[in-house]
Amino acid sequence: xxxxxxxxxxxxxxxSQEMQRLYEIKSRKTAKPFIxxxxxxxxxxxxEYRVPTKRKNLVRRSKKTTFIIKKRAFRVAxxxxxxxxxxDYTWYFSTSAxxxxxxxxRDFCSKKADIxxxxxxxxxxxRASSLLKINNVxxxxxx
Numbered sequence: 001x002x003x004x005x006x007x008x009x010x011x012x013x014x015x016s017q018e019m020q021r022l023y024e025i026k027s028r029k030t031a032k033p034f035i036x037x038x039x040x041x042x043x044x045x046x047x048e049y050r051v052p053t054k055r056k057n058l059v060r061r062s063k064k065t066t067f068i069i070k071k072r073a074f075r076v077a078x079x080x081x082x083x084x085x086x087x088d089y090t091w092y093f094s095t096s097a098x099x100x101x102x103x104x105x106r107d108f109c110s111k112k113a114d115i116x117x118x119x120x121x122x123x124x125x126x127r128a129s130s131l132l133k134i135n136n137v138x139x140x141x142x143x
Contacts, residue, residue, distance in 0.1 A: 004085065005097055005113035008037070009077040010064050011126045012104050014113065015092040022095055025112045034093040035066055035073045043090040044076055052136040059134075068133040068142070075129060085115065096128065 001017040003025065008015070015037070016022055023030055038044040041060045045051070049069065051059050059067055059076065066075040075094075097109045104125035110116060131143035 001089075002114035003112065004092075004115050004117055005109050005123070006117040007119070007121070007123055008094060009075075010129045012097040012109070012123045013094050014097050014109075015094050017089065017092060019093050022093055026095055026100055028095075028100055033071075033073065034095050035075055036091055037075050037077050037094045038091045039076075039078060039087075040090075041076050044074060047091065049074060052134065054136055055134045055139070058139070064129045066129045066131050068131065069135065073131075085117065096125075097123075098125075 003018070003021050004015040006013060006015055014022055014025060019034060022028075022034055038047070044059070049072070051069065055067075062076070064077075066073055096104075097113075098104045099108060104123070106123070109123075128143065130141065133140045133142055
């Protein structure tokens, strides 16, 4: 699986199903996990996630929000880009397209990505997604 550079629903991101490649690109400690992005809610439920019944509507209807359940982060985000390669897979590991603790730089990202997917608007660094930790009893906003 190649590493993709694409505009996500929130900001510019590296996408791949190979977590190790993303760790190498970001020079990131392996103890810090990546967000798993699903194309739709049905794909999320068919994988290993169990969303609490009380929170299913929240997750299904949310936009630009990442959820944490039992130390695993995920987001449901349909791609606005009309790209066959993004439709071929139901999920990706995702991380912001930058060096650790730095801002987006096109030349750095272009060197690290195998495939660049962009539309007429180009690639723009925007705000990161909201981050909510949820369980059956409560939800807590982290970011």
